[in-house]
Amino acid sequence: MATIKTTAPAKINLTLHVTGQRADGYHLLDSLVVFAEVGDVISATRAVDMRLTVTGHFAEGVPLDGSNLVLKAAEALRRERGVTMGAHLHLEKNLPHAAGIGGGSSDAAATLKLLAELWDVEPLAHDDPAVLALGADVPVCLRAPTPCRMAGIGEELSDFTALPRAALVLVNPNVEVPTPEAFRGLTQKTNPAMGELPVGVTLNGFTDWLHEQRNDLHKPAAAVATEIDKALTMMRQQRAVLWAGMSGSGATCVAVVKDMGAARQVARMIQIREQSWWVVPTPLLS
Incomplete structure (x- = not known):
């Protein structure tokens, strides 16, 4: 069959x-x-x-x-x-x-x-x-x-149908953060909503907007796995990275870059330094 x-x-x-x-x-x-x-x-x-x-x-x-x-x-x-x-x-x-x-x-x-x-x-x-x-x-x-x-x-x-073209670098520092544990660590559960994304925004405008937003689970997840902040620091040190943050309840971190060439370069630099980590350059689908 x-x-x-x-x-x-x-x-x-x-x-x-x-x-x-x-x-x-x-x-x-x-x-x-x-x-x-x-x-x-x-x-x-x-x-x-x-x-x-x-x-x-x-x-x-x-x-x-x-x-x-x-x-x-x-x-x-x-x-x-x-x-x-x-x-x-x-x-x-x-x-x-x-x-x-x-x-x-x-x-x-x-x-x-x-x-x-x-x-x-x-x-x-x-x-x-x-x-x-x-x-x-x-x-x-x-x-x-x-x-x-x-x-x-x-x-x-x-x-969201008008996001600019971009590529991503996904980095998981080989640790698990169970979602319930991240939510249990929240000290404030009533927070402001996400801001509105400007229409027709450029990639730089989009990443500037991302810098103004939050992941409210970052702090409790990082308390469970300190490797999260280590990964984010490494990502943000790369010149090609326009924005980096944690996805969901962690521990995977994500960087936004302009294209797959930049994504491969950033991924290679991180993988050389942390060979046991899961590091993947990938297109952003839209």
């Missing part, structure tokens, strides 16, 4: 403002989310049962049972669309774990789109309750590769 595959791109929070907390404990966010070309790869083949295999540099520790978001997404689509057939799914795990770049959520979103094609059923919309039930980042990942402003608990999405 034919196998189809897709990439689950890394989700990057260029800003992450925590604006409040609901009575049920969910935090309210205001975030600019973009996607990188690098990502996990998911393939699927029709079958009578559901099965998941995993390979790749970060395959170790990935669960193969129903706790995996790939299989949760598959079962959600089967349930919502009344599908009776199964699929053999394979995940090539290229993104680090607990890294603040939405690896599991992007995998789930990519699985939903891939299996809708494989099973020839209508895809689930990003605002479908079954999608949000998979996790707060899954709806925005369903919109990939379109940059989005994400608000609420992840369900309020609006497109």
